[in-house]
Amino acid sequence: MNSSNSVVLAIGTKKGLWLAQSEDRQHWRVSEPHFFMxxxxxxxxxxxxxxxxxxxxxxxxxxxxxxxSDDLGSTWTEPEEGAIRFAATDDAALERVWQLQPGGAHEPGVVWAGCEPISVWKSTDGGEHFELNRGLWDHPHRSEWGAGFGGAAVHTVLPPTENSERVLVAMSTGGVYRSEDGGTSWQPRNQGISAYFMPDPQPEFGQCVHKIARDAGTASTLYAQNHHGVYRSEDNGDHWGSIADGLPADFGFVMLTHPRRAGTAWVIPIKADGERIPPEGKLAVHRTDDGGSSWKRLDQGLPQFEYNVVLRDAAAVDDAETVGVYFGTRGGSVYASADEGESFSEVLSHLPDVLCVRAAVVQV
Known part of the structure; x- marks a missing residue:
């Protein structure tokens, strides 16, 4: 990074938001908590x-x-009437906003939101007001979607790339759904993803997909971390194949992809759904640079006596020339890597449960 840039690291927890900034991704200035408690x-x-x-x-x-906030947290704006509100006729109330995802550079005002109850919303004014996506809300499968361990929600939205109307979402539980018309209609796209806990372990929908991410090189290549299973699709989700070989466990929540380099992704394995700890109690990130054909264990600087895990959105990458990798644990520790995961250092410790982490390079 050049001297006029810094990384903003935003850390959402059970009891507030912390903001950290750094020019070298080694030394951090940390704010007082925002939205405390x-x-x-x-x-x-x-x-x-x-x-x-x-x-x-x-x-x-x-x-x-x-x-x-448009001033790095110095001031905050909340619409008086609420940015996301169901109509009275929808017979529903917003429980939680699980995902906020800006659209592409070609649609600068668009922001997508995934929420609980299972719903997708779209803003065209930079996230100040959102409109419910009726296509997913009125989907005939709705009555059969269920709640994962954390609730029934859309937790991932992959917006359209330039010159495309294709949107993908992932929900727990329900699986991956794709729209080819900007969200007017939706179809399940889960072929090959297992749901071992269901009577039919290969259903059309109903999978508990924990996270999906898009490859930087080819928009049609996707990666998924499932409730037991790590997958890649090369056809926009029409078919999925396992890429879990080489990992110590196929359970986990995190799936990150490189912002520019094809074939690079990161996961943070968890031992099993019934034993939610790092494998062997040793915290490690695993990276692939060949689309999942092989994985490299990355644990330099990470505790090798650790029994807290990392939730699905408690990890992120930045967009620096050498990409930074960041994550926080349910034990309140936050780690940063300035070298794509080769080594980590602790940014903060003793925070409340870390729920969400995001990072970006900004001009100062």
């Missing part, structure tokens, strides 16, 4: 036009909303 399950750092921070906030008293 409120849950922060989702964060987006939108650098398409300046730098806008957006956070999903959940108050036990006031309920959930989306707030945004």
């Amino acid at each position: 409120q849950e922060i399950p989702s964060i987006a750092i939108d650098t398409r036009q300046g730098c806008r921070l957006m956070v999903g906030v959940r108050s036990e008293h006031w309920g959930p909303t989306v707030a945004h």
Whole structure:
């Protein structure tokens, strides 16, 4: 990074939001908590036009909303009427905003939100107001979608790339759904993904997909971390094949991809759904540079006596020339790597449960 840039690291927890900044990704300036004693399950750092921070906030008293800041957290704006609201005729109430995802550079005002109950929302004004996607909300499969361990929600949205109307979402439980028309209609895309806990272990839908991510080189190549299973698709999700060989476990929540280099992805394995600890109690990230054909264990600087895990959105990469990798644990420790995971250092410790981590290079 050059001297006029810094990395903003946003850390959402059970009890507030912490912001950290660094010019070298080794030494960090850390803010006081924002939204103290409120849950922060989702964060987006939108650098398409300046730098806008957006956070999903959940108050036990006031309920959930989306707030945004255009000055790195010095001030925050929350729409008085709430950024995301169901109509009275929908017979539903917003429980939690699980995902905030800016659209591509070709649609600078668009932000997508995945929420609980299972729903997708779209904003065209930078995340200030959102409209419910009726195609998914009124889908005939809705009555058969269930709740994962954390709730029934859309937790991942992959927006359209340039010159495309293709949107993908992942939900727990329900699996992967894809739209070819910008969200008007949706079809399940889960062939090859296992749901061992169901009577039919290869259903059309109903899988508990934990996270999906798009490859940087080819938009049709996707990666998925499932409830037991790590997969790759080369046809926009029409078919999925296992890439779990070489990993110490196929359970986990995290799936990250490189912002520019094809074939590079990171996962953080967990021993099993019934034993949610790092394998052997040793925390490690695993990276592939060949699309999942092989995996490299990365644990330099990470504790080798660790029994806390990393949740699906508690990990992120930045977009620096040498990509940084970041994650936080349920034990409240946050780690950063300035060399694509080859080595890590601890940024913070003793925070509340880390729910969401996001990072981006910004001009200072």
